[in-house]
Amino acid sequence: MIxxxxxxxxxxxxxxxxxxxxxxxxxxxxxxIFGIIGLSGAGKSTLIRCINFLExxxxxxVLLDGVDLGALTYKELLNTRRxxxxxxxxxxxxxxRNVLKNVTYPLEIAKVPREEAIARARELLAIxxxxxxxxxYPSQLSGGQKQRVAIARALATNPRVLLCDEATSALDPxxxxxxxxxxxxxxxxxxxxxxxxxxxxxxIDSICDKVAVLDKSHIVECGxxxxxxxxxxxxxxxxxxxxxxxxxxxxxxxxxLRLVFDGEDARQPFxxxxxxxxxxxxxxxxxxxxxxxxxxxGQMLIQLxxxxxxxxxxxxxxxAKGITYRKEV
Amino acid sequence: MFSEMLIKLWESGKLQxxxxxxxxxxxxxxxxxxxxxxxxxxxxxxxxxxxxxxxRVLNKVLGFVVNIFRSMPFIILMVAMLPVAKLVVxxxxxxxxxxxxxxxxxxxxxxxMVESSIKEVDAGVIEAAQSMGTSNFGxxxxxxxxxxxxxxxxxxxxxxxxxxxxxxxxxTVGGGGLGMLAITYGHQRSNPDIIWVAVILTILxxxxxxxxxxxxxxxxxxxxxx
Numbered sequence: 001m002i003x004x005x006x007x008x009x010x011x012x013x014x015x016x017x018x019x020x021x022x023x024x025x026x027x028x029x030x031x032x033i034f035g036i037i038g039l040s041g042a043g044k045s046t047l048i049r050c051i052n053f054l055e056x057x058x059x060x061x062v063l064l065d066g067v068d069l070g071a072l073t074y075k076e077l078l079n080t081r082r083x084x085x086x087x088x089x090x091x092x093x094x095x096x097r098n099v100l101k102n103v104t105y106p107l108e109i110a111k112v113p114r115e116e117a118i119a120r121a122r123e124l125l126a127i128x129x130x131x132x133x134x135x136x137y138p139s140q141l142s143g144g145q146k147q148r149v150a151i152a153r154a155l156a157t158n159p160r161v162l163l164c165d166e167a168t169s170a171l172d173p174x175x176x177x178x179x180x181x182x183x184x185x186x187x188x189x190x191x192x193x194x195x196x197x198x199x200x201x202x203x204i205d206s207i208c209d210k211v212a213v214l215d216k217s218h219i220v221e222c223g224x225x226x227x228x229x230x231x232x233x234x235x236x237x238x239x240x241x242x243x244x245x246x247x248x249x250x251x252x253x254x255x256x257l258r259l260v261f262d263g264e265d266a267r268q269p270f271x272x273x274x275x276x277x278x279x280x281x282x283x284x285x286x287x288x289x290x291x292x293x294x295x296x297x298g299q300m301l302i303q304l305x306x307x308x309x310x311x312x313x314x315x316x317x318x319x320a321k322g323i324t325y326r327k328e329v
Numbered sequence: 330m331f332s333e334m335l336i337k338l339w340e341s342g343k344l345q346x347x348x349x350x351x352x353x354x355x356x357x358x359x360x361x362x363x364x365x366x367x368x369x370x371x372x373x374x375x376x377x378x379x380x381x382x383x384x385r386v387l388n389k390v391l392g393f394v395v396n397i398f399r400s401m402p403f404i405i406l407m408v409a410m411l412p413v414a415k416l417v418v419x420x421x422x423x424x425x426x427x428x429x430x431x432x433x434x435x436x437x438x439x440x441x442m443v444e445s446s447i448k449e450v451d452a453g454v455i456e457a458a459q460s461m462g463t464s465n466f467g468x469x470x471x472x473x474x475x476x477x478x479x480x481x482x483x484x485x486x487x488x489x490x491x492x493x494x495x496x497x498x499x500x501t502v503g504g505g506g507l508g509m510l511a512i513t514y515g516h517q518r519s520n521p522d523i524i525w526v527a528v529i530l531t532i533l534x535x536x537x538x539x540x541x542x543x544x545x546x547x548x549x550x551x552x553x554x555x
Contacts, residue, residue, distance in 0.1 A: 074464075085461065086457070088453055088456070092457035094454060094476060095451075095551060095552050097551070137551040139551065153461075157462075163460075
């Protein structure tokens with residue numbers, strides 16, 4: 001379990017003090033995939049770097065299983081970092097080492113015997129699907145492949161936590177999805193707690209269990225992804241979650257409902273069912289849904305005729321199907 | 330076509346000796362300059378403000394000393410350092426003494442070269458290494474130097490050529506090599522062809538070093554693989 005208590009990082013600049021993050025309180029349970037979302041400049045990068053003390057917080061505490069990282073000696077901190085790996089937007093592979101040597105790097109640092117390190121690296125490269133690339137150099141790989149190597153490298157020391165700093169922001173959508181799938185797989189099979197920093201709602205939506213919304217150095221909202229997505233309380237969360245909502249013309253008549261799909265059966269025709277069972281016209285204003293393993297994820301904004309009776313029937317239908325929804329104004 | 334003196338130099342083996350002395354002084358001076366300059370350059374890079382272990386005062390002091398030596402013209406530095414040479418090798422004459430002055434002149438130069446190569450290493454890669462629990466010393470040995478290797482080799486080639494140029498001046502204060510031949514037998518005894526031969530031989534040596542060095546740099550750079 002990771003606990004952040006009153007975490008604050010202040011930078012001194014010529015023009016005065018800048019609070020990159022201020023009074024951050026979070027608890028991240030073991031095995032969670034925890035997302036932290038915010039716009040650029042919100043303090044995300046500083047926050048994730050404070051978790052492994054790449055940035056030393058100005059005040060506040062980081063507790064890993066109750067151990068205060070700030071109270072550790074330099075050596076103990078270096079050891080602790082081996083159980084808290086990190087991957088980056090820019091991959092940050094060692095350009096002069098081949099793929100295999102990149103993955104064995106953290107093991108060298110941890111003084112693992114060479115043979116053992118190579119065996120472990122090969123095992124990890126198989127997991128990330130790059131067994132055939134072990135002799136290649138980073139310059140010969142695509143972005144997605146580089147991030148796979150980085151993931152293998154991060155997992156080499158059997159960390160309990162994986163910190164992802166905008167790990168998919170430099171990748172195209174298809175590659176992003178495959179990397180996210182890999183992260184989810186790692187979380188499930190190895191039980192690694194994953195903390196994801198991103199500005200993309202999609203990333204949170206695809207893999208996270210819980211989300212914290214960071215805005216202007218503060219956490220403005222935090223909870224289960226489903227809850228935050230169905231009922232965002234802050235403006236910034238609304239903006240991030242439903243970018244379209246801002247651009248929808250106010251003049252749209254009728255009742256607007258936001259449906260959130262969180263792993264429902266993709267083979268069921270929800271909208272057709274809604275139209276037929278309730279006998280009403282439904283207009284889809286916005287949709288961003290995705291299918292994964294026969295389940296549907298994402299959200300949809302629909303427009304219904306404006307009367308209470310219709311709404312009651314629609315609500316009954318959605319409740320029966322177990323779809324989360326929220327009335328939009 | 331050639332002056333008698335040139336033919337005499339060739340037949341007596343003095344010309345060949347001059348070539349060898351130039352190469353040997355240059356390479357030995359480069360070797361020692363790197364033994365001192367590499368750690369110094371790394372120290373300058375890591376103690377700088379954006380380095381992995383900023384130490385303001387030490388960095389400023391080192392930087393200042395390096396700049397003093399760097400700004401002195403070699404011919405003056407060489408004369409000024411002759412007493413130091415005497416202290417180190419017991420004489421202020423000959424090739425050994427010249428190697429000492431060359432090392433003193435080249436070390437600050439090499440240190441700056443190394444510093445700039447080290448500073449080119451991607452900050453993200455350093456951060457990644459830190460996130461994996463690498464100590465600062467580990468980062469120097471396993472990240473900074475290996476990642477900067479191609480730039481370090483390129484820098485070394487430039488250093489060798491610069492030191493070769495310096496070594497030619499050694500002839501004026503009792504050192505050997507092609508510079509001495511050009512000055513003593515060419516310039517002072519009015520045999521312009523000897524000067525030209527020395528110049529052409531120097532150019533050839535520079536070309537060979539440059540070519541070999543750049544090939545090594547390119548071969549070792551894994552970023553150039555596609």
